[in-house]
Amino acid sequence: MDNGVHKAGSGEWKGSEEYRELLELGQVLAEHDFSRNTYQQAVWSKVRSRAGKVQAGSRRNSSRSFKRPVMIAASLLVAFAVSGAVVKPSFAQEVLSRVLQTINLGHIIANEMDPDQIPEIPEEMKGKIYDKDGHPVVSFAQEIERGQIFTADGELIVDFVDGKPVTQQEQDVLDKEKAAGIFSVKTLAELNKYAAFEVKLPEYLPEGIAFDHGELYTGKDGISSKYVDLIFTSEKKGIKFWMQQSYADHETAYEMSTDGKIEQVKVNGIDAVLMNNKSLDWEADGVLYSLSTQGLDREEIMQIAESIR
Numbered sequence: 001m002d003n004g005v006h007k008a009g010s011g012e013w014k015g016s017e018e019y020r021e022l023l024e025l026g027q028v029l030a031e032h033d034f035s036r037n038t039y040q041q042a043v044w045s046k047v048r049s050r051a052g053k054v055q056a057g058s059r060r061n062s063s064r065s066f067k068r069p070v071m072i073a074a075s076l077l078v079a080f081a082v083s084g085a086v087v088k089p090s091f092a093q094e095v096l097s098r099v100l101q102t103i104n105l106g107h108i109i110a111n112e113m114d115p116d117q118i119p120e121i122p123e124e125m126k127g128k129i130y131d132k133d134g135h136p137v138v139s140f141a142q143e144i145e146r147g148q149i150f151t152a153d154g155e156l157i158v159d160f161v162d163g164k165p166v167t168q169q170e171q172d173v174l175d176k177e178k179a180a181g182i183f184s185v186k187t188l189a190e191l192n193k194y195a196a197f198e199v200k201l202p203e204y205l206p207e208g209i210a211f212d213h214g215e216l217y218t219g220k221d222g223i224s225s226k227y228v229d230l231i232f233t234s235e236k237k238g239i240k241f242w243m244q245q246s247y248a249d250h251e252t253a254y255e256m257s258t259d260g261k262i263e264q265v266k267v268n269g270i271d272a273v274l275m276n277n278k279s280l281d282w283e284a285d286g287v288l289y290s291l292s293t294q295g296l297d298r299e300e301i302m303q304i305a306e307s308i309r
Contacts, residue, residue, distance in 0.1 A: 103264050103273050107253040107288055108281050110273040115259035129157060129165065183216045183223055191216075196225035196247045197287045204307035206300050208235035226252055240294040241304075248286050256281070267305045274298070280305050 098114040121129070121138060129137045132148045149157045155167040166174075185191050191199045191214045201211055215229040226247040234240060246252040260276035267289075272282030279292040280301055289308065293301055 101262065103262055103271075105271055105273065105281070105283055107248045107250075107283055108273065109253075109255040110262045110275060110281070111255070111257040112262040113257055113259045128152075130154075178217075181218045183218050185214045185216065188214075191228055194223050194225055195228050195245075197245070199228050199230075199245055200287075200308050201230070202304045202307045203309070204303050205232070205241075206239075206296060206304075209233070209239065209241055236295070238295045240292075241296065242292055244288075244290045246288045246290075248283055248288050252288060254288075265302070267302070268309065272305070274301070277301075 098117050100112045100114050102112075103110045126138060127136055128151075130150045130152060131137055132150065134150075134154070137149060151157060151165060151167060155169060157165040158168050158171050159166040183194075185194070188199060188201055188211075194216055199214065205211075209232050212231045212233045215231065217224045217227055226249075228245050230243040230245065232241045232243075256273075256275065258275055262276075263274045265272050265274045265280075267280070267282045268284070270282055270284050272280055274280050277298050278294065278296075278301075279290070281288070281290045282305070283289070289305070291301065291305055296304075
C-alpha cells in the first residue's frame with residue numbers, strides 16, 4: 001500500500017529517500033518469519049535503530065571494550081537483517097528470547113539481555129571466525145567471552161559491522177581517523193555557536209569533578225552540529241564522568257544493550273534509562289542526553305542529571 005501511495009503512475013518514487021529506504025528494509029524483513037508476534041516488535045526496534053544510527057561508533061568514548069557473547073549475537077542478528085542477508089528464524093528467536101526487557105524512550109532504546117543463555121552462531125558465520133588456536137568457532141560460548149575471537153589470518157576481532165568482522169587493526173585506524181576529526185571547544189558559549197541545539201552543563205558536579213572542554217566532530221562537510229561530547233576532569237583516582245548531547249532525530253537515534261541491569265527512572269519528571277547504575281540516558285526538549293560514569297553512586301548520577309535544566 002505504502003509503495004503504491006508514494007509512486008506515480010510511471011512507477012517513479014515520490015516520497016522521501018529516508019522513507020523509501022525504510023520501506024525497502026520492511027519488504028526484506030517481511031520475507032523472514034522471525035517468529036510470530038512475540039519477537040516481531042523487538043526485531044523491528046533493533047533494525048530501525050541500527051539502520052538510522054549513522055554515528056553509532058561516535059557514542060561515548062575512545063576506548064572500545066569487547067562485546068560479551070550475547071551482545072555479539074544480537075549485533076549479528078541486526079547486521080544481517082539490515083544487509084538483507086537470510087537469518088534463520090530459529091537463530092532470530094534464539095537471540096530475541098534472551099531479551100529480558102526493553103525500554104523504549106523514542107529515539108533511545110535499551111535492552112536487558114540474559115547473560116546465562118548463549119545461542120549458537122548462525123550458519124552464515126561458521127567458518128569465518130576462529131579461536132586463538134585457529135579452530136573454527138561454532139558457539140558463542142567458546143573463547144568469545146574472553147575476547148578470544150579471530151579471523152582466519154589470526155587477527156583479533158573487536159566488533160561486527162553489517163555482518164562483517166572488524167579487526168583490532170581496522171578499529172585502530174578508525175579511532176585515529178575519528179581523533180583527527182575532532183574539533184575542541186573550551187567554553188559553553190562557543191559550543192552553542194556550533195551546535196544545532198542548546199548545550200547545557202550540569203549545575204551540580206561532585207567535589208573534585210570539573211568541566212574541561214567540549215568536542216564536536218568534523219568531516220568533509222565541516223563541523224557536525226548534531227553531536228557534542230562534554231569532557232570532565234576528576235581530581236580523584238577511579239572517578240570518571242563524561243557526557244554526550246545530541247540533536248534528537250532519526251539519524252542520532254541509538255540503541256543500547258547490556259547483560260547487566262536496566263531500569264526506567266525519572267529525570268525531572270521525564271522517563272530515562274539507568275544502566276548498570278553507571279550510565280543514564282534520556283531525551284528532553286529535542287535533545288538526547290547520555291551520561292556515563294565510573295566510581296559515582298546512583299544518587300550522585302541522578303543529582304547530576306537533574307541539575308541539567
